[in-house]
Amino acid sequence: MKILVTGGAGFIGSAVIRNILENTTDSVVNLDKLTYAGNLESLLLVSDYPKYAFEQVDICDRAELDRVFAEHKPDAVMHLAAESHVDRSIDGPAAFIETNIVGTYTLLEATRQYWSGLDEQQKLSFRFHHISTDEVYGDLEGTTDLFTETTSYEPSSPYSASKASSDHLVRAWLRTYGLPTIITNCSNNYGPYHFPEKLIPLVILNALEGKPLPIYGKGDQIRDWLYVEDHARALYKVVSEGVIGETYNIGGHNEKQNIEVVQTICEILNELVPQQTDYKEQITFVTDRPGHDLRYAIDAGKIERELGWKPTETFATGLRKTVDWYLANNNWCKRVQDGSYQRERLGA
Structure with a gap:
């Protein structure tokens, strides 16, 4: 296949592209606007592959999208381009609505216009794979339930509401126009090349610099953590083998409280980069985020049963790999923070 990946310079998108180019015979067209979180350095390992092409394009620019489709003629679209940080969505929701x-x-x-012009065989094999989040489902506080593919939507933040809206659009384009779409909803990703506004990279970098390790509220928020390279494998399974019209939830089977995540990072750093004091002494509890969901948890049984995917990393192995990567790639971390963001709190 030739796969058009939107948002391919982002955290998850770059992992998807690396996985495709390194492990399959497929080719990739990376379409990315290169906003603050998009970084082509995340693709240096594969950027010289003959099967790779890059287009700096905004997904809101219809004329440029039409040009890309006409020039590259993809067999599938994997749509990952999105504004994705809840705190930023509280400060400035307009960008989330727009993107x-x-x-x-x-x-x-x-x-749809491109797909309509394909021959019948090409139409049958074409896929539009929309990558979404478990946050569209809302909060599981007070229950032991898991999010399934039929859980009703109850988004809490401007970010999750905008992603819920995009999910509904994708389903409507299948129902109304017949566009062959598939949706996946994933749990919290972590791993290499993660922009340091998110919890795990922020804590690693703050710890190493002797800065406070901020934890919202009591740190009792529960998330299911999914190693990004496991997620990339799952997404390729879906775009290549998934059933049109289906939704697949993708999770890591790793429910952890935020305080536990931070403490585990501190323990790894105590071992690998010891200092005079325990890194845990840098933990600081701050006022909770407005509308903060307490618990997310994914039932990933469907994708395992139907497509044979399950995560290979435990939280212990994935987190250690992540810490090791940040320790070895401090220059990358410095370069992606271009002066406009210095790991300060947003959305307060």
């Missing part, structure tokens, strides 16, 4: 809703609509329409 996640208007951008998804624009991409769907460009894809």
